[in-house]
Amino acid sequence: MPQTVKGVIARAKGEPVELTDIVIPDPGPGEAVVKIQACGVCHTDLHYREGGINDDFPFLLGHEAAGVVESVGEGVTEVEPGDFVILNWRAVCGNCRACRKGKPWYCFATHNATQKMTLTDGTELSPALGIGAFAEKALVAAGQCTKVDADARPAAVGLLGCGVMAGFGAAVNTGGVGLGDSIAVIGCGGVGNAAIHGAKVTGATTIIAVDVDDRKLERAKAFGATHTVNSSTEDAVERIRELTGGFGADVVVEAVGRPETYEQAFYARDLAGTVVLVGVPTPDMQVTLPMIEIFGRGGALKSSWYGDCLPSRDFPMLVDLYRQGRFDLDAFVTETIGIGDVEAAFEKMHHGDVLRSVVVLDD
Numbered sequence: 041m042p043q044t045v046k047g048v049i050a051r052a053k054g055e056p057v058e059l060t061d062i063v064i065p066d067p068g069p070g071e072a073v074v075k076i077q078a079c080g081v082c083h084t085d086l087h088y089r090e091g092g093i094n095d096d097f098p099f100l101l102g103h104e105a106a107g108v109v110e111s112v113g114e115g116v117t118e119v120e121p122g123d124f125v126i127l128n129w130r131a132v133c134g135n136c137r138a139c140r141k142g143k144p145w146y147c148f149a150t151h152n153a154t155q156k157m158t159l160t161d162g163t164e165l166s167p168a169l170g171i172g173a174f175a176e177k178a179l180v181a182a183g184q185c186t187k188v189d190a191d192a193r194p195a196a197v198g199l200l201g202c203g204v205m206a207g208f209g210a211a212v213n214t215g216g217v218g219l220g221d222s223i224a225v226i227g228c229g230g231v232g233n234a235a236i237h238g239a240k241v242t243g244a245t246t247i248i249a250v251d252v253d254d255r256k257l258e259r260a261k262a263f264g265a266t267h268t269v270n271s272s273t274e275d276a277v278e279r280i281r282e283l284t285g286g287f288g289a290d291v292v293v294e295a296v297g298r299p300e301t302y303e304q305a306f307y308a309r310d311l312a313g314t315v316v317l318v319g320v321p322t323p324d325m326q327v328t329l330p331m332i333e334i335f336g337r338g339g340a341l342k343s344s345w346y347g348d349c350l351p352s353r354d355f356p357m358l359v360d361l362y363r364q365g366r367f368d369l370d371a372f373v374t375e376t377i378g379i380g381d382v383e384a385a386f387e388k389m390h391h392g393d394v395l396r397s398v399v400v401l402d403d
């Protein structure tokens with residue numbers, strides 16, 4: 041029997057989100073219904089609401105979640121009812137050209153549920169990143185459920201489902217930061233601070249946090265930043281060069297998604313260094329760079345989708361580091377809120393008041 045539960049939708053571009061009844065079908069072949077325990081508010085949810093991703097309204101928002109599998113459809117073997125899972129938006133297909141080359145973290149044909157969650161009048165919902173977890177329950181592809189240790193706190197480990205994984209992976213997987221490296225991270229929200237914390241865990245020695253908000257820079261220090269730069273009062277490129285012996289950083293992570301911060305990242309890296317764009321730009325944004333500089337500086341200009349993660353490999357590893365006290369996921373949870381408070385959380389994010397607000401349904 042399809043179930044009617046509460047969920048948070050964005051009905052039209054720029055309008056406040058609303059909590060409404062949504063219909064969850066029984067899981068079909070390869071699908072699972074998950075009872076959501078916690079779901080973080082990511083900037084990408086706000087991008088969806090503002091029409092910055094696409095125009096497929098109405099969206100069912102929320103995509104950084106942990107919960108318990110309630111039921112599974114035919115042929116599902118990887119999870120079973122009762123499993124504690126983090127939801128991922130990279131359920132790899134095993135069959136596309138990336139998977140066949142042995143690089144499943146680039147999978148170009150990831151799985152989502154085949155059936156649609158709907159409004160009570162039958163209108164189909166577009167779940168954010170194929171998840172839609174600001175809801176009491178969500179229908180996903182079974183491969184989107186990554187089983188992890190059941191005694192981890194849902195509000196904390198759910199953040200691995202998007203922002204923290206994206207930031208950690210941008211630094212570690214895409215940027216390849218490691219022992220003795222220097223790294224600068226521009227934009228210290230949930231994503232940027234995860235990059236900073238990842239750089240600390242992997243042994244980077246110079247970790248420079250750049251933001252326009254001093255409160256964010258204070259938090260960045262707690263995550264492992266060795267230096268901070270407020271780019272509203274200081275020249276970020278110059279300061280990063282000064283702090284790296286005049287050269288620039290080995291890796292610069294752009295975690296804002298704007299042309300001016302991308303340009304800072306481009307000029308703030310050392311020769312043969314790597315720029316990683318993890319911030320999501322909007323379709324109208326353009327950058328202009330002297331081609332001779334692109335050539336002359338060498339190195340790599342990369343983008344990072346979801347931190348080039350492989351959920352089955354990376355989620356349990358990060359949960360282990362968390363449980364050992366080496367990766368502080370709790371510190372990303374600024375506040376826990378109810379499912380009716382998502383609009384207010386967007387407001388707080390907009391004003392820079394929070395790293396992550398996390399909707400908690402059952403922690």
Ligand SMILES: NC(=O)c1ccc[n+]([C@@H]2O[C@H](COP(=O)([O-])OP(=O)(O)OC[C@H]3O[C@@H](n4cnc5c(N)ncnc54)[C@H](O)[C@@H]3O)[C@@H](O)[C@H]2O)c1
Pocket residue numbers: 082083084087202203206226227228229230231232250251252253256271295296297298301317318319320321344345346347389392394395
């Ligand atoms: N690539 C991916 O897979 C992926 C995954 C999740 C989120 N994202 C994107 O990453 C970005 C960051 O997400 P978040 O959740 O951390 O957002 P957030 O709003 O929490 O953080 C953004 C930070 O950037 C800072 N900032 C804004 N303008 C700046 C500027 N000009 N210079 C320096 N700092 C500036 C803000 O003060 C804030 O601290 C967003 O664009 C989001 O969509 C990408």
Ligand SMILES: [Zn+2]
Pocket residue numbers: 132133134135136137138139140144146147148149150
């Ligand atoms: Zn694939």
Ligand SMILES: [Zn+2]
Pocket residue numbers: 082083084085103104202203
């Ligand atoms: Zn996200």
